[in-house]
Amino acid sequence: MKITICFTGLSPEPWVQGLQQAFPQAAVDAWAPGATQADHAIVWAPPQQFIDEQAGLKTLFNIGAGVDALLQLRLPAHLKVVRLDDAGMSVQMAEYVCHAVIRHFREFDGYDADTQAGKWSYRKPRNRADFAVGVMGLGVLGERVAKALQVFDFPVNGYSRSAKNLPGIRCFNGPQGLPEFLAATRVLVNLMPLTPETENILNQATLSTLQPGGYVINVARGKHLVDDDLIALIDSGHLAGATLDVFRTEPLPADHVFWQHPKITVTPHTSARTLREESIAQIVGKIQALQRGQSINGVVDPQRGY
Structure with a gap:
């Protein structure tokens, strides 16, 4: 052989x-x-x-x-x-997503900016019940991420093509379940497989359905996301920001707006190796x-x- x-x-x-x-x-x-x-x-x-x-x-x-x-x-x-x-990828993905969710929820980007400016600051603690996290894609990686998020007492929603039943996770499925899933979600984690049906699924229409102040974490494929729609929704104030690990062109071109946008965190496709x-x-x-x-x-x- x-x-x-x-x-x-x-x-x-x-x-x-x-x-x-x-x-x-x-x-x-x-x-x-x-x-x-x-x-x-x-x-x-x-x-x-x-x-x-x-x-x-x-x-x-x-x-x-x-x-x-x-x-x-x-x-x-x-x-x-x-x-x-x-x-070994699922535990890495759970680490990455939990880090990104917690960093946003605890406003550590703001604290970093303040400490770099020599400012001792205080922010009112947020209510985690207001930060429902939606995991889009409940395969091996998505299920591990959803279970890891439960440890931190965030409300967790899950979306998949076919019906799933995961203890403690509010599950949605199929095209008919997507709008309700998005409307119930404030922090969206994309772990969908890339198919002709899911390409460009993170667009103006779907991302606008997220709760006001929504946050996007894309760790699946760059082609899931319509870049300009994300920027427009962040700049309008409907979305609070994003953490992006995958991009349409990799390495991410030096002149891409994602590099310099103050509300977007970029990592070099390293969420799970x-x-x-x-x-x-x-x-x-x-x-x-x-x-x-x-x-x-x-x-x-x-x-x-x-």
């Missing part, structure tokens, strides 16, 4: 070495044009040439949480696209399960896009 690794913008060598140690029965290499056929591949942003040349692949393991870029390629019908279940050792262990386990004829989690439905 052969496993090949095809990364764009990342070094494959640590993954080759890690897989060889974890799975000595397999031949592992980094892909180069013209390479011999492999049974399984681990990829990040592979070119179409890789897909075309590796026609015998059985499975394509994506090291990121989202598979939207893969589904834009021409993939053979028999090829299983598999996303990682977690690989793939952990190599955990990912390798999970991928090896999935390949071994497939060899035994067992089903595995994480197989992507191309029609749904996740």
Whole structure:
């Protein structure tokens, strides 16, 4: 059995070495044009040439949480696209979102500005019952984030395509449930998969439905957000600000308005990074399960896009 690794913008060598140690029965290499056929591949942003040349692949393991870029390629019908279940990303995402929510709720940006100016300041404590947090997307990452937010006693809403039932979380689902979910939310956390249906979902109409003084945290994909609509709603005062980790163009262009806007916090797509050792262990386990004829989690439905 052969496993090949095809990364764009990342070094494959640590993954080759890690897989060889974890799975000595397999031949592992980094892909180069013209390479011999492999049974399984681990990829990040592979070119179409890789897909075309590796026609015998059985499975394509994506090291990121989202598979939207893969589904834009021409993939053979028999090829299983598999996303990682977690690989250490959910706890990182929960850390990031909780930090962003708490930083906004406790007005730490304001305290930072005051202390930098040498000012000893006081702000009246806010009522967390007034800061309902809505988690948009209740997959593995979204569910972990929603549960983490409950620890801090924020009211938590959840939205998903299909119905979910999570203890202590007010759940909404389907197109009919989206307006009510947004209207019940003051801090919106986007963790939706990117599909044709969800592209541009964070727009003037949806963001205007958030409660006055709303706040946006986007940790999913940059194409979910209509940048100009967010800016307009912040400048009008309907939204208090945003924390953004993902963007339509990455790295974020130096002249983009997000860099300098006083009510927007920018981070460089770092909310949840793939952990190599955990990912390798999970991928090896999935390949071994497939060899035994067992089903595995994480197989992507191309029609749904996740």
